[in-house]
Amino acid sequence: MTAQILRPNLSRRTLLKGGAGLVFVLGVGGLSAVEVNAQDATLDVNQWLTISPNGAITIVFPSTEMGQSSYSTLPQMLAEELDADWNDVVIAQLNEDDRAFGNPIFGGVLYTAGSTAVQGYYDPMRRAGAQVRDVLLQIAAQQLGVAKDSLRTETSTVIAEDGTRLSYGALAATGLDGVQIPDAEAVTLKDPQSFRIIGQDIPRRDVPAKSTGKAEYAIDVELDNMAHAVVLRTPVEGETPTAVDDAEARTVEGVIDIVTLPDGVSVVAETLWAALGARDLLQVEWSTTSPARNFNSETTLASYAEAVRDPEADVAVWAEKGDATSAIKNADSTVSHLYLSDYAYHAQIEPMAAVASVDPDGLGVEVWAGTQTQSWTTHTIMETLGTTQDRIRLHMMTMGGSFGRRTAFVQDYVRDAVLSSRAVGRPVKVTWTREDDVKNGTFRPAAAQQLEAGLTTDGQLTGWHHKVATPTVIGFFNPGRWEIVKPNDVISMRGAESKFYDIADFRADHIITERQARLAPYRGIGAAYTSFAAEAFMDELAEAAGRDPLEFRLDLVRDNQRGQYLLEKVADMSGWQDRGDRALGLSFAGYSSSMAAGVAEIEVDDSSGEILVTHIWAAVDAGRIVSPDNAHNQIEGGIVFGLSSALSERIDIEKGEVVQSNFYDYEIVRADRVPPIDIHIASVDAPPTGVGEVGTPMVSSAIANAFYAARGQRLRHMPFTRDRVRSVLQS
Amino acid sequence: MTQFTLNGRPVEVDRPTDELLLLVIRDALGLKGTKYGCGAAMCGACTVHVDGAPEFSCQLAVGDIEGAEVTTIEGLSEDGTHPLQKAWIDQQVPQCGYCQSGQIMRAAALLSENPEPSRTEIANYMSANLCRCGTYNRIFKAVEQAALEV
Numbered sequence: 001m002t003a004q005i006l007r008p009n010l011s012r013r014t015l016l017k018g019g020a021g022l023v024f025v026l027g028v029g030g031l032s033a034v035e036v037n038a039q040d041a042t043l044d045v046n047q048w049l050t051i052s053p054n055g056a057i058t059i060v061f062p063s064t065e066m067g068q069s070s071y072s073t074l075p076q077m078l079a080e081e082l083d084a085d086w087n088d089v090v091i092a093q094l095n096e097d098d099r100a101f102g103n104p105i106f107g108g109v110l111y112t113a114g115s116t117a118v119q120g121y122y123d124p125m126r127r128a129g130a131q132v133r134d135v136l137l138q139i140a141a142q143q144l145g146v147a148k149d150s151l152r153t154e155t156s157t158v159i160a161e162d163g164t165r166l167s168y169g170a171l172a173a174t175g176l177d178g179v180q181i182p183d184a185e186a187v188t189l190k191d192p193q194s195f196r197i198i199g200q201d202i203p204r205r206d207v208p209a210k211s212t213g214k215a216e217y218a219i220d221v222e223l224d225n226m227a228h229a230v231v232l233r234t235p236v237e238g239e240t241p242t243a244v245d246d247a248e249a250r251t252v253e254g255v256i257d258i259v260t261l262p263d264g265v266s267v268v269a270e271t272l273w274a275a276l277g278a279r280d281l282l283q284v285e286w287s288t289t290s291p292a293r294n295f296n297s298e299t300t301l302a303s304y305a306e307a308v309r310d311p312e313a314d315v316a317v318w319a320e321k322g323d324a325t326s327a328i329k330n331a332d333s334t335v336s337h338l339y340l341s342d343y344a345y346h347a348q349i350e351p352m353a354a355v356a357s358v359d360p361d362g363l364g365v366e367v368w369a370g371t372q373t374q375s376w377t378t379h380t381i382m383e384t385l386g387t388t389q390d391r392i393r394l395h396m397m398t399m400g401g402s403f404g405r406r407t408a409f410v411q412d413y414v415r416d417a418v419l420s421s422r423a424v425g426r427p428v429k430v431t432w433t434r435e436d437d438v439k440n441g442t443f444r445p446a447a448a449q450q451l452e453a454g455l456t457t458d459g460q461l462t463g464w465h466h467k468v469a470t471p472t473v474i475g476f477f478n479p480g481r482w483e484i485v486k487p488n489d490v491i492s493m494r495g496a497e498s499k500f501y502d503i504a505d506f507r508a509d510h511i512i513t514e515r516q517a518r519l520a521p522y523r524g525i526g527a528a529y530t531s532f533a534a535e536a537f538m539d540e541l542a543e544a545a546g547r548d549p550l551e552f553r554l555d556l557v558r559d560n561q562r563g564q565y566l567l568e569k570v571a572d573m574s575g576w577q578d579r580g581d582r583a584l585g586l587s588f589a590g591y592s593s594s595m596a597a598g599v600a601e602i603e604v605d606d607s608s609g610e611i612l613v614t615h616i617w618a619a620v621d622a623g624r625i626v627s628p629d630n631a632h633n634q635i636e637g638g639i640v641f642g643l644s645s646a647l648s649e650r651i652d653i654e655k656g657e658v659v660q661s662n663f664y665d666y667e668i669v670r671a672d673r674v675p676p677i678d679i680h681i682a683s684v685d686a687p688p689t690g691v692g693e694v695g696t697p698m699v700s701s702a703i704a705n706a707f708y709a710a711r712g713q714r715l716r717h718m719p720f721t722r723d724r725v726r727s728v729l730q731s
Numbered sequence: 732m733t734q735f736t737l738n739g740r741p742v743e744v745d746r747p748t749d750e751l752l753l754l755v756i757r758d759a760l761g762l763k764g765t766k767y768g769c770g771a772a773m774c775g776a777c778t779v780h781v782d783g784a785p786e787f788s789c790q791l792a793v794g795d796i797e798g799a800e801v802t803t804i805e806g807l808s809e810d811g812t813h814p815l816q817k818a819w820i821d822q823q824v825p826q827c828g829y830c831q832s833g834q835i836m837r838a839a840a841l842l843s844e845n846p847e848p849s850r851t852e853i854a855n856y857m858s859a860n861l862c863r864c865g866t867y868n869r870i871f872k873a874v875e876q877a878a879l880e881v
């Protein structure tokens with residue numbers, strides 16, 4: 001028996017699943033089809049999940065996993081409304097660019113970034129679960145001959161008033177005549193009070209494998225007959241190999257082929273060791289015409305600083321309210337300072353790696369890669385081979401960290417694996433060394449920021465003007481997107497809107513400077529530096545007003561009660577009011593709509609210039625928390641990330657080449673410099689807003705403000721390296 | 732041909748004697764739990780035990796460990812139930828997880844040297860290994876939990 005109820009927008013996915021028992025197709029617009037086939041007993045409930053007669057509930061995971069635990073958290077949201085037993089749930093990674101699963105926040109693009117996975121899928125995945133639960137109730141009602149309303153569900157079971165229990169698996173094996181699909185928008189969602197999964201500390205699914213060495217990353221993929229490749233890349237962006245002498249490299253035992261790429265030379269060998277050895281023997285001449293050869297981070301930052309102070313500079317208004325210029329002009333006094341920040345590197349511990357196996361016709365390919373986007377990885381492969389999407393078999397691997405590293409529209413490491421495989425007619429794994437990853441990194445942009453604000457004689461803020469001179473990040477890592485959104489670059493500017501404060505006369509401007517490095521989104525994006533400047537400046541204003549930094553901020557959050565709560569909470573946690581001689585620094589920032597108030601306590605070693613952070617307290621509001629223990633872990637990780645980038649992380653560029661090479665000259669924070677971190681997560685009845693980045697933006701300013709408390713001097717150039725701290729102390 | 736003991740079993744590999752132990756473990760012997768992170772003894776993702784001592788397997792040539800006993804994360808316990816692994820799961824330590832094999836192997840070496848380490852001793856010892864996700868405080872808690880069991 002097969003019946004079909006078709007509505008518009010039938011996905012090809014439905015048509016592919018000929019053996020389905022029951023298929024609902026849920027796009028962004030809601031359910032659109034059901035297909036019944038009682039011979040095959042699997043209940044294939046909408047595109048998002050399948051229920052087997054044995055009770056297994058397979059839920060699609062539409063994002064990609066880089067450590068943030070969306071892999072567990074997103075299916076939990078669906079399982080909640082389905083009333084599934086979490087132990088019955090099997091998680092299925094989405095391995096194709098199927099926009100029906102796209103994140104609504106990104107217009108349906110499969111893109112895992114910006115702390116948006118829970119936020120974006122919270123509604124559609126819960127509705128998918130609720131729809132399927134409703135259908136299961138209908139089937140059960142038919143079977144039992146009772147009213148649907150008389151039934152209830154718990155843990156993968158429908159329960160009748162007389163106590164009869166029907167498992168979801170048993171219902172999955174049943175016919176479906178007469179089933180009505182409830183409308184996506186009309187379906188009733190649970191009262192949060194009755195949540196059994198959302199808000200509970202359910203262990204992550206991936207932790208056992210990650211505690212036993214069994215988790216498989218792209219760099220671990222092993223295929224029959226697979227070759228290994230490393231790529232000698234152009235030392236400067238924009239150059240190309242003009243002459244390749246590979247005679248000596250080819251003599252290395254195990255070398256299969258040397259493949260010239262648009263911006264590098266790929267050495268393909270039987271082993272990674274042989275490929276690495278042969279790469280050292282390559283003699284390559286590069287073109288010397290790239291404008292990037294003039295890139296020099298010191299002069300870049302100086303030019304940005306000049307631009308930000310140039311009253312004639314072109315600006316793109318990022319956020320505006322009232323009339324900041326007049327308010328500042330009419331203020332009793334004004335304060336203005338310049339803040340600088342250097343390039344920073346993602347430093348994910350798994351360097352770039354990808355495996356490709358190109359079909360003999362050169363148009364089909366199977367690819368294993370860890371990236372933050374099925375969509376742009378698919379795009380990269382299609383462009384590389386000149387092929388169509390249906391010829392691509394993709395495996396989205398769990399990533400060894402990413403933090404924005406693997407977001408680009410064109411993914412060169414994927415491209416190189418595909419080109420190398422096509423050239424040698426074998427599966428090829430491309431592995432980047434750490435040096436490759438640093439030298440060819442894509443960075444958080446350098447920025448120069450000028451802040452100016454007015455004060456009244458009674459110590460109130462009047463007028464705020466935040467100018468940010470930095471390039472467009474989107475314009476580099478996704479140029480097509482930039483054509484649509486320019487001149488508004490959320491990656492470059494986030495945080496400068498200072499939206500958690502109520503400032504009547506406010507303006508934030510983007511001075512879009514020339515790009516002089518490869519750029520990418522980075523944990524916290526713009527807020528990683530705009531909140532440094534804004535919150536360090538806020539402290540300077542408080543001081544100029546002769547007021548306590550907490551009281552000064554509290555005045556500005558009178559209309560933001562949730563923010564006010566966080567500031568008061570973190571003050572309480574850290575003993576702010578009774579801090580005595582302790583060097584505490586306060587900050588209040590966040591990410592998107594998630595807020596974080598933080599206090600850092602520091603000690604300073606004057607002779608070495610080292611800042612030792614001895615404690616951090618944070619109070620965070622990220623709306624409803626789906627997975628509290630993981631949220632805590634993510635927020636803490638974000639704080640550690642912020643601490644690390646505040647103290648030591650810095651990329652320099654000279655003549656177009658990245659100066660740093662590895663973790664010995666790009667220092668990220670180690671265990672012995674990580675303080676106790678106390679985190680309070682506010683319990684609020686509001687939609688979730690993301691936890692992956694909220695911890696990061698407030699840290700650097702909290703440390704800078706604590707430094708002022710410790711030594712009475714301001715740190716206005718991030719990172720606060722030992723040499724910079726020493727020079728500030730000596731000034 | 733190099734012979735050594737890997738996770739309790741004798742192995743013989745026909746690889747260049749200067750090839751990194753890390754790559755031999757991963758690519759010749761197929762144990763992928765030991766990770767490449769930096770190749771420079773800076774991140775510890777490649778940490779294994781050689782004759783009981785923690786070593787960066789990216790710093791050893793396979794020829795140098797002839798006859799030695801090498802233990803990787805796969806050999807720490809037969810079924811993933813070493814007290815540290817149980818503690819790692821209890822404390823939900825990993826985020827991306829990429830560094831955690833190395834962290835656990837480093838922690839195992841610590842506990843064999845010092846069964847009751849203080850928080851400061853843990854932090855100092857574990858400073859050989861980087862975690863970019865920032866799970867350090869959970870690592871400390873997990874090591875303390877495991878120390879109660881070892």
